[in-house]
Amino acid sequence: MDFLSPDTVMDISNIRAALIRMEDTIVFNLIERAKFPRQPSSYETGGISIPNFDGSFVDWILREEEIVHAKVRRYQSPDEVPFFPDDLPEPILPAISYPPVLFPHPNNLNANDRIKAFYVNDIVPSICPDGEQKENLGSSSLCDVECLRSLSRRIHFGRFVAESKFRMERAQMTALIKAKDTAGLEAAITNSAVEKQVLARLKKKAETYGIDPNLMASASDKKVNADAVVAMYENWVIPLTKEVEVEYLLHRLDQQD
Template sequence: MNEQLLLGNIRGVLIRLEETIIFNLIERAQFQHNAKVYDPAEVAEATGGESLVGYLLHETERIHSRIRRYTSPDEEPYFTDLRAPFLPLLSFVENPIKPNDININPDIRKVYEGEIVPYICRPGDDGQYGSSAVSDTSCLQAISKRIHYGKFVAESKYLTHQDEFQAMIDARDADGLLEAITDRAVEKTVLERVRLKAQTYGQDIGGDTTQLKIEPKRVADVYARWIIPLTKKVEVQYLLRRPDDE
């Protein structure tokens, strides 16, 4: 098995992404909802029809695509009209996952803008549109990477239980696959770890520990309600489309 698919290595990647996501959510929660940054009508003339967040996300991806960010198997862009890299492509000796076109970023962006932001931010408008959009872009990219890393998780689980998983794939048993990839004990551990990290990172060390920058339970809820379910959606899609090695 490719070392990138070893559970210890996957766990390390997911924990690092956890911290990135938590810090980004804490940063976004410092600003109010600022719904205008998601409304294309507010800036359509300047952005070609995109919202402020969509515009910044698109322009960021256009730059990152030039330095081959989206040639990595663990990265998926939100936009499809990106330019080719000017850096020479890396030669992967072995791609740890099977070639695939799974990209659920439209779903991620929809739930992030419509559900996650209103859940973690105070309602209202504080005029901090640029800062909010910058934070949103960081959040969207980190959350996307974490969710699409489910492909690596799925491949690792498949190789560990190949006969069982292949039988469900052949039967197109999506419900069976969802149950097989679900480890409720691990999910409980993840949620508690995320809550504790949010509680630690969200306070001023040496200051007033009663004033948190974000309610830790809300960060754990982001994982429980959206990140973990969407990750499992990616895992099931990947498995159902995975070509049989035989």
Template sequence: MASSSVVRPFLEVPGLTEIRNILAQLEAPIVSALTERMNLPTDPSLYSDGGAKLLSFMSVRESIAAASGRYDYGRLEYPFTLPLIPPDITTPSNSFPPGRFHQDTYSGNANITSFYLNTLVPFFNSSTSFFYHLDNSTFNPDATFNLDATLLALLSHRAHIGKVVAETKFASNVSAITQMIQTNDTSAILAAVTNTTQEASVYAQASAAAMAFSNAWLNSGALELTSFNTTLQSATHALFQELIAITTEIEVQYLLQRLD
């Protein structure tokens, strides 16, 4: 169905303070999933061919999720292996005033996948597993891919909330940002959406979460190397550094299509 013929709800985005609170609530689940994933041994062959096996696993999972409405309009959850929903098109009878969510065509999931495979997976080098098998096997591909898919979905959701962040910023400075969009001034748009103070706050909160989760694992008696705390901190910092960059690009791309 063509996007122009789709009847979609009027979804007003929340204010920036509320959005930041929503984003903060996602930091602990992300670090928790990362902590759990780092404690599963990894067979490197699972991620060969650009993560083909992982994406094949996720394709089945996402098809089931799509049937239940997980990726419906306005959910801000976007699949890694399925087509995206059609974008919104502004018409005289279907206007998108500032503050109304406007679906665009951009997804940051390809960048998230690349970062995951090339940067995060090397951190997953545990030699012990929290699964116990009588045959003494340590690898558990299904559990591994399930955690991968869960973590990737959390990262994607967190990043794509950037679309509503961008809409809020557009609504607060319509005239100036409209001019940037019309002149395709990506540098100015990037400057308009960047907030280094907020980024520093995100790093601090994520670091605190990593410290709490690593201490919880160590204090529970889990068989961890003494370097686990430092390793989790490093992985968390790398993750959120890239996540902020991907989120920022999602905001820029959203605004470039905002008047479409």
């Protein structure tokens, strides 16, 4: 996605292509995480003692990585939303002057707390066996960070979907926004046929990527629970993406004449 070319960014076909590629990243990240047990201590504040940090081990890794990535201007890109926005340093690389592609949201729309909650409480238990492996706490937590980051990017990409749909259906969207009709906005952005295609494609990907193609796969050979991956999208990723889209649209007319 070339954020220096706003017209290509707002092309709905380009957005859909980007979302499809993100599915691959998410599935592969979940396969890597599923190699390890749940590791509940890595998500608990104080579960692993960290000097001068009040949070979980996964939080600490996320924050430390974001500090480094911020220095190379990762979070200046319009498609990136950090988990710890208040802790980021200024980049050491020169700033890039991105043309505006999204309307500024007054609350810096950020769903990462909700993403982390459903990931820890629902997704990890559905793909990982119970238990702890102290020797693999670092490895599993690094997988968690990759999963969280890819889910965050996918869900927050709903802002681009919302902006594209607003531009295509400006009159209808404007009326719904002015009426603060959240149900109407959700209905307007929902395409049930596309959602069914996404879930079917995701199941096939999880089943295909999760086995050795040279082996006759049995249930024990599968590297990730494909049904759990589909349920994650159906119950969390798609609904939360819609929440992000609606939140974005509700403020789309702010400060406009």
